[in-house]
Amino acid sequence: MTYCLGILTHQGLVMASDSRSNAGFDQVNVCRKMHTFVHPGERAFAILASGSLSLTQSVIALLRDAFDAGEGLAKAESFYAAARVVGDCIRRVSELDRAALERDGFSFNINLLLGGQVKGERPALSLIYPQGNPLSATHDSPYLQIGEVKYGRPILDRGIVSGTTTLEDAAKYALLSFDATMRSNLTVGPPIEVLLYENDKLEFDRYRRFPADDPELQQIHRQWEQSLRRAVEELPAVEFNSCLP
Amino acid sequence: MTYCLGILTHQGLVMASDSRSNAGFDQVNVCRKMHTFVHPGERAFAILASGSLSLTQSVIALLRDAFDAGEGLAKAESFYAAARVVGDCIRRVSELDRAALERDGFSFNINLLLGGQVKGERPALSLIYPQGNPLSATHDSPYLQIGEVKYGRPILDRGIVSGTTTLEDAAKYALLSFDATMRSNLTVGPPIEVLLYENDKLEFDRYRRFPADDPELQQIHRQWEQSLRRAVEELPAVEFNSCLP
Numbered sequence: 036m037t038y039c040l041g042i043l044t045h046q047g048l049v050m051a052s053d054s055r056s057n058a059g060f061d062q063v064n065v066c067r068k069m070h071t072f073v074h075p076g077e078r079a080f081a082i083l084a085s086g087s088l089s090l091t092q093s094v095i096a097l098l099r100d101a102f103d104a105g106e107g108l109a110k111a112e113s114f115y116a117a118a119r120v121v122g123d124c125i126r127r128v129s130e131l132d133r134a135a136l137e138r139d140g141f142s143f144n145i146n147l148l149l150g151g152q153v154k155g156e157r158p159a160l161s162l163i164y165p166q167g168n169p170l171s172a173t174h175d176s177p178y179l180q181i182g183e184v185k186y187g188r189p190i191l192d193r194g195i196v197s198g199t200t201t202l203e204d205a206a207k208y209a210l211l212s213f214d215a216t217m218r219s220n221l222t223v224g225p226p227i228e229v230l231l232y233e234n235d236k237l238e239f240d241r242y243r244r245f246p247a248d249d250p251e252l253q254q255i256h257r258q259w260e261q262s263l264r265r266a267v268e269e270l271p272a273v274e275f276n277s278c279l280p
Numbered sequence: 281m282t283y284c285l286g287i288l289t290h291q292g293l294v295m296a297s298d299s300r301s302n303a304g305f306d307q308v309n310v311c312r313k314m315h316t317f318v319h320p321g322e323r324a325f326a327i328l329a330s331g332s333l334s335l336t337q338s339v340i341a342l343l344r345d346a347f348d349a350g351e352g353l354a355k356a357e358s359f360y361a362a363a364r365v366v367g368d369c370i371r372r373v374s375e376l377d378r379a380a381l382e383r384d385g386f387s388f389n390i391n392l393l394l395g396g397q398v399k400g401e402r403p404a405l406s407l408i409y410p411q412g413n414p415l416s417a418t419h420d421s422p423y424l425q426i427g428e429v430k431y432g433r434p435i436l437d438r439g440i441v442s443g444t445t446t447l448e449d450a451a452k453y454a455l456l457s458f459d460a461t462m463r464s465n466l467t468v469g470p471p472i473e474v475l476l477y478e479n480d481k482l483e484f485d486r487y488r489r490f491p492a493d494d495p496e497l498q499q500i501h502r503q504w505e506q507s508l509r510r511a512v513e514e515l516p517a518v519e520f521n522s523c524l525p
Contacts, residue, residue, distance in 0.1 A: 185430035189460035193505050194512055207515050215434035231520055241520035255515055260438050262511035267439055269507065270452050270500055275476055275486035 036222035037182035039068060039083035040209055041148045042195060043160040043172040046202040048150045048232040051209040052083045053182075053217070055224035069228045070095050072108045072151075075238040080108055080117060080151035081230055085182040086144040086165070087136075090128055094145060097124045114151065114159040115169075121149050122167030129165070146181040150232065158234055174198070186219040187212035206231055207255070210245070214256055227252070281467035282427035284313060284328035285454055286393045287440060288405040288417040291447040293395045293477040295326045296454040298427075298462070300469035301333050314473045315340050317353045317396075320483040325353055325362060325396035326475050330427040331389040331410070332381075335373055339390060342369045359396065359404040360414070366394050367412030374410070391426040395477065403479055419443070431464040432457035451476055452500070455490070459501055472497070 042049040056066035072080040084091035101107030111117035133143040152158040160172040231241035287294040301311035317325040329336035346352030356362035378388040397403040405417040476486035
């Protein structure tokens, strides 16, 4: 399993991913799921990948080859065009591998998050489905998740407000969302990679990789649990009636 | 979908269930999923049901008939024996309906939570699987969930501590867990029924049904979101490096 999250704020983007790859319970590896494509001052993209590692590696390899040759993400004229470039690569890998996978009962299960900015546009965030079609984050739905999305969702639903939540606070929400997910699903695991992108920077210069024993991450975990318990104690006591159900 | 939750504390039990029943997106009904079986001073059981309504109604009908005749849950000599009585009823309904359901591609999907106490024992909580076998809550795993379990789990994982969390606070955690779940999954909906059982009461006298517009539930929701946002703001700012990923 995997958990990846993108949050679009009025100040910029947060992109975060876990690093656990597993095939069954006894084949567990550390694997980076965050990939960046940057022409400083002109364009900056980050891609987060969930799904079969073999498939996502193929998509990233195709994107990287094209980018290095000045094609694909290197010359997409808009963020939307970039999302279509990524979708086209997914479709090419689908043509290569889908039939063989499905013949043996495996599904073609790539999901990608693309975040970034092309000079002259606002930053944007999209989810690219296994079929290659993109879905955009919006003012009303400012974050997108892939992988094991349920455990880490309530904290985002409660906290993230478009136009209000700062980029710094969005990073904290991202870490809390990962903390909740890792606690409940063993196949989502550290290190957690977090990338902060400020509007119009057109490069990535704020990044952090949190291993399991990162003291700051552990401090956030402890302080958060204490705050939650105090908040529960401060809630008014619930009144119960004496009538039977 | 459904969400039901039982929490076993050192002071007693919390049993909570939603009331939404749906077959597809355009056939949505209100339906109680909490059922009680009580001989005051001798035994008190509450059953929460998830799965096909037709199946869970059949199980409850069998249990009720036996109970009213002084059999089954009315004379089980222990909580474990009561859990076995419930499992046997699930197996009887399985014999009645499973083949016909599976022939048309439906699954036999009953899951039940049984909580309560038999005089002379401690209160207990069990999950009864579709196959009829029971799983008990323990000191290390003091709560059990059925239905849409993921959204409402992180708040329980962070807050519920065996031997420490009071019965009153456990009721608050239950409401927060439902609040998180209802926000993220439309097929879990109000009214929320909550039953508080204090050790050795051997009857149910603390109950509350929270409709969607319950002012106390809305107040808890608002205060909780405010507390969470404040707690996030109080977390230390996360340091990011300038090195590229």
